[in-house]
Amino acid sequence: MYPTPLPQFAPSDAEACPIRAVGPEGLEGLTGAEAAWAKATAFKAGAGEVCLVPGAEGLGAVLLGLGSTATRDRRRLVTGDLPGRLPEGIYALAGDWSAREAEEAALGWLFGSYRFTRYVEGPAVAARLVCPEGVDAARLEAIAAGEFLTRDLINTPTSDMGPEALEDAFFALAAEHGAQASAVRGDDLLVQNFPMIHAVGRASAEAPRLLELRWGEAGPALTLVGKGVCFDTGGLDLKPASSMGLMKKDMGGAATVMGLARMIMALGLKLRLRVLVPAVENSVSSNSFRPQDILTSRKGLTVEINNTDAEGRLVLADALTLAGEKSPDMIVSFATLTGAARVAVGDDLAPFFTGNEALATALGEAGAEVADPVWRLPFHAPYEPRIEPGIADLDNAPKGGLAGSITAALFLRRFVPEGADYTHFDIYGWQPSAAPGRPKGGVGMGARALLAALPKVLK
Incomplete structure (x- = not known):
């Protein structure tokens, strides 16, 4: 079945079966059947451990282990693996x-x-949850x-x-929410002055x-820009097979802004x-x-190409100029842009760059609040000379390999107006192994943090 x-x-x-979260320190507080069944099954309330307590007619309760207080913060979205582990029911x-x-x-x-x-085809998820009282169900569903x-x-x-299928999905999203959508394709990119988008994509079928x-017709103006490189061979600077295996996700920035746009429109911001x-x-x-x-x-601005595998910043540059x-x-731009960002913060954090101090604070707070962790990296101005090759205004791949995520962000910033309120996310867009609420595969990063932060800073 597709889409999901x-x-x-x-x-x-x-009528619903209760789910009770309990840590090791709370086991002594269990009574009745729950206490008896926890003891009989050697349930220790470890992180993610589940105990199914039988009732008079089927399942009576579910005990969900939280783990020790010392390690509890290591596990977010604690119920996120329950839908696939519990039997059919509510x-x-x-x-x-x-x-x-x-x-x-x-x-x-x-x-x-x-x-x-x-x-x-896979087994359908037949377990459903009643939205807790006081929680906005429609918002979470959106x-x-x-x-x-x-x-x-x-x-x-x-x-x-x-690119064609991504365009179809883009137009379908617009139609779903009554938005206007348009596209400039092929050689028309040259006619309408998007030369770097054309240069990067012209070799494709x-x-x-x-x-x-x-x-939207009222309120502050927000422009989201997402890198939509649907596959990246590296171009003539061809990637090795080991680096090409996940390149279907190189349009993760586009996927993220489209998902965020869907949230914004569905919520009617x-x-x-x-x-x-x-x-x-x-x-x-x-x-x-x-x-x-x-x-x-x-x-x-002229750009010297010192690596055809640093193509994402080229297509983003023309789009940011238009923005x-x-x-x-x-x-705000989102892109699966640099391996350097992964080296810096790993695959779980979404690093971002911004000159907006209020937004930086709001993003950090929101990321913690909504379990979408982010981390600020600097637009470090002393590195600006590294992206200036001398033979052209800019270098798309500075030599040396140091501070690659920062120099990429500085490159992008050159294409927005001076003083513009610009934020860039250098995301991974992939969950390497399953975690609660995050099955292995594509994943949104930074979008929910930004969604939660926007009302605090964009008024």
């Missing part, structure tokens, strides 16, 4: 959950119900739907998610394109939203762009 069905809570008046949180814990647990449950079944879109797009291989979505996605495939052919080529960008021409209140 939208996540939904069970009816609030449904469940509800029971016991002492704070409002924040209940909301996170409910969202984790929805996230954990995701299954990518486009190419192989957020989960946006996350599911991001995951579906990333998980789909390039054979079915090239599918024409490069720039996708645009507009939604008072924003004037614009989404820009340069959709290309970086392929090898007789007309591939070459090392040592010098490209002239939409902004007029800045309308002087929005805020520009």
